[in-house]
Amino acid sequence: MASDTRSWLTRMDERLAPSMAKDHPNLPVVQEEGCYYYGTDGQTYLDFTSGIAVTNTGHRHPKVVEAIKNGADRFTHGPSGVIMYDSILTLADKLAEIMPGKIDCFFFGNSGTEAVEGALKLAKYVTERPAVISFTGGFHGRTFGAMGVSTSKSKYRKHMQTQMNAYQLPYANPDLSAEENVKELNKELDTLFDHQITPEEVACMIVEPILGEGGYIVPPAAWLQALKDRCEKHEILLIFDEVQTGFGRTGEWFASQKFAVEPDILAAAKGIASGMPLGVTAASKELMQKWPLGAHATTFGGNPIACEAGIATIDVLQEEKLPENAEKVGRYAREELEKLKEKHPTLGTIRGTGLMIGIEIINPQTGAADGGGLMEVLDLALEEGVLFYFCGNKTEVMRMIPPLIVTEEQIDDGLEKLDRALTRFESTS
Known part of the structure; x- marks a missing residue:
């Protein structure tokens, strides 16, 4: 050995x-x-x-392993759209049952980064607005769009200048009270909108409901609600990056349910399929219907074996x-x-x-x-x-x-x- x-x-x-x-x-x-x-x-x-x-x-849960083996007996590849198969539809049905609020429609990719990319593209497409607001310390992925809104470490962006039209604001401060955090957030937003960009130019705000790679910081629920309120005021879409916080990790299916704050778009991956490569951009059917064929696409996303693992994962999380x-x-x-x-x-x-x-x-x-x-x-x-x-x-x-x-x-x-x-x-x- x-x-x-x-x-x-x-x-x-x-x-x-x-x-x-x-x-x-x-x-x-x-x-x-x-x-x-x-x-x-x-x-x-x-x-x-x-x-x-x-x-x-858990690693190699027997029910997940069995689902992968059985899935491979029928399919190894889609691609969804060219053909259609039951596992991707069943997984979508199961996700609709556990997602927060009105979220019930899905675009499947291969990873958390892809889920975030999809969320950003969806927001920009349906709002026809150019800008994005993210929060200092957030980590959303390694591709250029996701990296353009990630600020957990400067070294992740070194020599990788991105053209993403993004503005960063401070994340919630754990040393301040909920009331103080809300006051600071509104102050920062007012300053941004007064001096750099009008709210009418902002497509979305993207935030981790609990800061992950940036240091595991839990914000006050009131701070997230204040984000939601400002987004609604200016018709800005709110994206929750729940790649790390999803699928039971926080004690609820999603952290948004823990804080009782509903995003417009949710990006999830990691725990979705117990190790199989799968990610999902999720929103309401009403919002997704504004994202037509050709606006986004995938070859491997929603792989039938990965979807079988995703179905089994949700079953295990529920049953146990x-x-x-x-x-x-x-x-x-x-x-x-x-x-x-x-x-x-x-x-x-x-x-x-x-x-x-x-x-x-x-x-x-x-x-x-x-x-x-x-x-x-x-x-x-x-x-x-x-x-x-x-x-x-x-x-x-x-x-x-x-x-x-x-x-x-x-x-x-x-x-x-x-x-x-x-x-x-x-x-x-």
Whole structure:
């Protein structure tokens, strides 16, 4: 097994672009199951990343695997429109039942980025307006349109100047009250509309209802409602990027339901099909009908096997009550992390909702964000047998996003491993 690990790492360096293969931690694995990865080193690793919030039903859930196998017995490819098949229609029916508000019509793509691109194109097409407003710290994808509204890290845009007509405003500040956040938002919008662009030129505002890659910041519901109110006032479409917050992650099907704020357009992916490549741009039928043939298209989007996996994913989430489990176990995890914080001075703010939890790593002497320290903690945690991931502008926030099947016992196991990792880190700092 050790020789396999060395061989894999050598082949990776030779054959894969660094932009693809140099993420953290490059753990060579031979299998995944439930909440676990099995390494080429013979070790078992507790996974608190879910493939970056994708395998909400757990790795290789039997019902999802069976659906993929059965789907492959009938189709491997569409393309939708040239032919039509039941899985894409059944998935659309199931999505219509769980989506917020009036959203009931869908365009399927392959990823979260494509879902966002579709949302932006839909908004611009139906409003015939040129501009977009996004929010500092947001991450919406890597293609030029999505990147043009992403500001979680400047390095993602380096040498990649985009022609997207986008304006950025500050995201909600967790250190301010709900009332103060709403006041600041309206002030920023008034300034923007007075000095840079009129609201009549803005097609849409796009926002993550909970900031993901930008640091797992949970805004007040009143702040999101204020966004909705301003959009309605100026006939601007509101897009919620729920690529990371969707499919039970926050304790509800979608974060918009958690905050009781309904977007006009919703972009979703990641947890939609338990690891199969699938994304969706969603809106009301009334809005979608204004987006005619030729305005947008896809070859691989809505792949029949991916749609079968999406159907099974929704069934599992419903049958096993996984959104409810995310709420219950997530609350338990945050309580246990607050206890751990009393023991470890390097732990800063613990924030999140459901099983979307951010753990800030700080310098105990200064209270400043410690991105370098966080990467050391991640490595030590991996040595102890638990896998976390990072986020935040300074890479200072540890993402804790386990599969929604996770138990309180597995939370205890993972946090005991984190406890040991933090103790080792603090002993050498």
